[in-house]
Amino acid sequence: MTDLDLVLKEHGLRKTTFRKELLSLFYDSNSSLTAEEVKNILGHTTDKVTIYRALDAFEKTGLIHRVPDKSNLTRYAICHSECSSIKHVHNHAHFICNSCNETFCINDIKIPHIEGAKGFLIKNAKLTLEGDCPQCQS
Numbered sequence: 284m285t286d287l288d289l290v291l292k293e294h295g296l297r298k299t300t301f302r303k304e305l306l307s308l309f310y311d312s313n314s315s316l317t318a319e320e321v322k323n324i325l326g327h328t329t330d331k332v333t334i335y336r337a338l339d340a341f342e343k344t345g346l347i348h349r350v351p352d353k354s355n356l357t358r359y360a361i362c363h364s365e366c367s368s369i370k371h372v373h374n375h376a377h378f379i380c381n382s383c384n385e386t387f388c389i390n391d392i393k394i395p396h397i398e399g400a401k402g403f404l405i406k407n408a409k410l411t412l413e414g415d416c417p418q419c420q421s
């Protein structure tokens with residue numbers, strides 16, 4: 284069980300009931316979430332501005348990262364690596380399911396080191412895969 288109070292504290296974030304709920308939502312999710320989905324799950328009393336602000340703060344402090352989305356919506360997933368407010372450190376692929384439109388972090392696939400673009404300094408490489416997720420293959 285993750286100590287949400289401690290995680291928020293370590294990332295320099297104020298502890299509010301909403302932020303704890305939001306963080307546990309990301310820890311419990313095996314895929315990723317958009318602001319709209321967060322609102323649908325926790326919504327009721329929380330306005331969108333609060334959700335956007337919290338997501339932004341979580342991203343800036345290295346708790347969650349942006350993942351590609353089939354419809355180009357802003358979608359986030361939990362960071363399992365050593366991310367901080369200084370920078371995000373990721374080397375995994377993302378998988379977009381064509382059936383349920385979910386995006387999954389595929390931590391088992393590491394992006395290979397890419398070089399050879401003459402004159403260009405590569406600082407970041409992204410790998411997005413598409414297909415059917417395990418739940419959608421039946």
Ligand SMILES: [Zn+2]
Nearest residue numbers: 348362366371
């Ligand atoms: Zn990260």
Ligand SMILES: [Zn+2]
Nearest residue numbers: 380383416419
């Ligand atoms: Zn699926």
Ligand SMILES: [Zn+2]
Nearest residue numbers: 350360377388
């Ligand atoms: Zn990811």
